[in-house]
Amino acid sequence: MNLYSIKMRGSKEHNHISGAESIVSEKDLQNAVSVLIKRALTHSKGKSDFINIKIEEVKKEELKYIDPLYVTTLNTKNKKESYEFLYNNLLKLNINSKNAIYIIDLFKSIKNMRGAVLLDVNNLKRLEKDKLRGIRATYMDFEDSKVDMLDKQYECTDNLNKNEKLLQNTHFIEALCLSSKVCNAPNIIGEMCCSDDKNYTTGYIASKKFGYIRVKHMKDIGEDRGGRIFLYDPTIDSKYTLEDTIKYLENTKVIVKDKVIFK
Incomplete structure (x- = not known):
C-alpha cells in the first residue's frame, strides 16, 4: 500500500501557531489530515486563520x-x-x-x-x-x-x-x-x-x-x-x-x- 507524507502548518495573523507531520498509509490518509486540521484549530496558542496541508507520496525505497x-x-x-x-x-x-x-x-x-x-x-x-x-x-x-x-x-x-x-x-x-x-x-x-x-x-x-x-x-x-x-x-x-x-x-x-x- 502506498505511503504519504502529510505536513500541516497553521498560523494566525501571519504568526506561527502549530506545525505537525506524519507518514501514513493510504488507508489512514483521510483520518490523519482531519486530525492535523483539528490540531491547528484547537492549539493552546490560538485558532489558526490559515492552515496549509501538503501531501506527497513517499516511495518505500526512499525511506x-x-x-x-x-x-x-x-x-x-x-x-x-x-x-x-x-x-x-x-x-x-x-x-x-x-x-x-x-x-x-x-x-x-x-x-x-x-x-x-x-x-x-x-x-x-x-x-x-x-x-x-x-x-x-x-x-x-x-x-x-x-x-x-x-x-x-x-x-x-x-x-x-x-x-x-x-x-x-x-x-x-x-x-x-x-x-x-x-x-x-x-x-x-x-x-x-x-x-x-x-x-x-x-x-x-x-x-x-x-x-x-x-x-x-x-x-x-x-x-x-x-x-x-x-x-x-x-x-x-x-x-x-x-x-x-x-x-x-x-x-x-x-x-x-x-x-x-x-x-
Whole structure:
C-alpha cells in the first residue's frame, strides 16, 4: 500500500501557531489530515486563520530507517536548575564554557520561529538563511505512525506506568522522532528544544552521545516562548558540507523504529 507524507502548518495573523507531520498509509490518509486540521484549530496558542496541508507520496525505497535515541527524564526543581543542567551537557559535547553560555542565552531568546536555529558551535554563527523560518527538520515518523495520538495530548490511562504514559504524550512522541532524525544528521552534535505550547514546560537536550534527556521546568506555565537549536560542528567529518546537513534535515525521509528504550 502506498505511503504519504502529510505536513500541516497553521498560523494566525501571519504568526506561527502549530506545525505537525506524519507518514501514513493510504488507508489512514483521510483520518490523519482531519486530525492535523483539528490540531491547528484547537492549539493552546490560538485558532489558526490559515492552515496549509501538503501531501506527497513517499516511495518505500526512499525511506531511511534509524533507531530512536534512548530516553532519560531529569526531574529538576526549577528553571535555574534546568539551565545549569543544559549548560553542563553542552560542555559534555566539547563546547567551551563561553560558547555554552552564549548558546543558553540564545536558546532563551527564541520565539515564533517556524523551524530551528542552525548554529555553528565553534564560531557561533547562525547558518540558516531565513532567520524567521529557520531550518525545518521534516519527513519523519515512527515506524508505527502515532498520528492517532495527535488529538489525545493529555489523555493517559491511570494503570499505565510512567514510561507507557509518555508513549501516549504527543509532545514527547513528536519530539523524540524529530530529535532522533536530527542527531543522525551529518555534523550535528546535538539539539536543544523547548515547546512554545503555553501548557507544556518540559523541554529536552538530545545527542547521540547521551541520548534524549527530558528536562522539566524549562519555563513557567503560561509562557509562550519556545524554540530549538541544532548544534552544528563542521569539524566532526569534513567530507560533509553544510548543504549536505541541511539536505538531510529537510529532505531525507526517515522512519524511526518503534523500540523506545528508557533509562
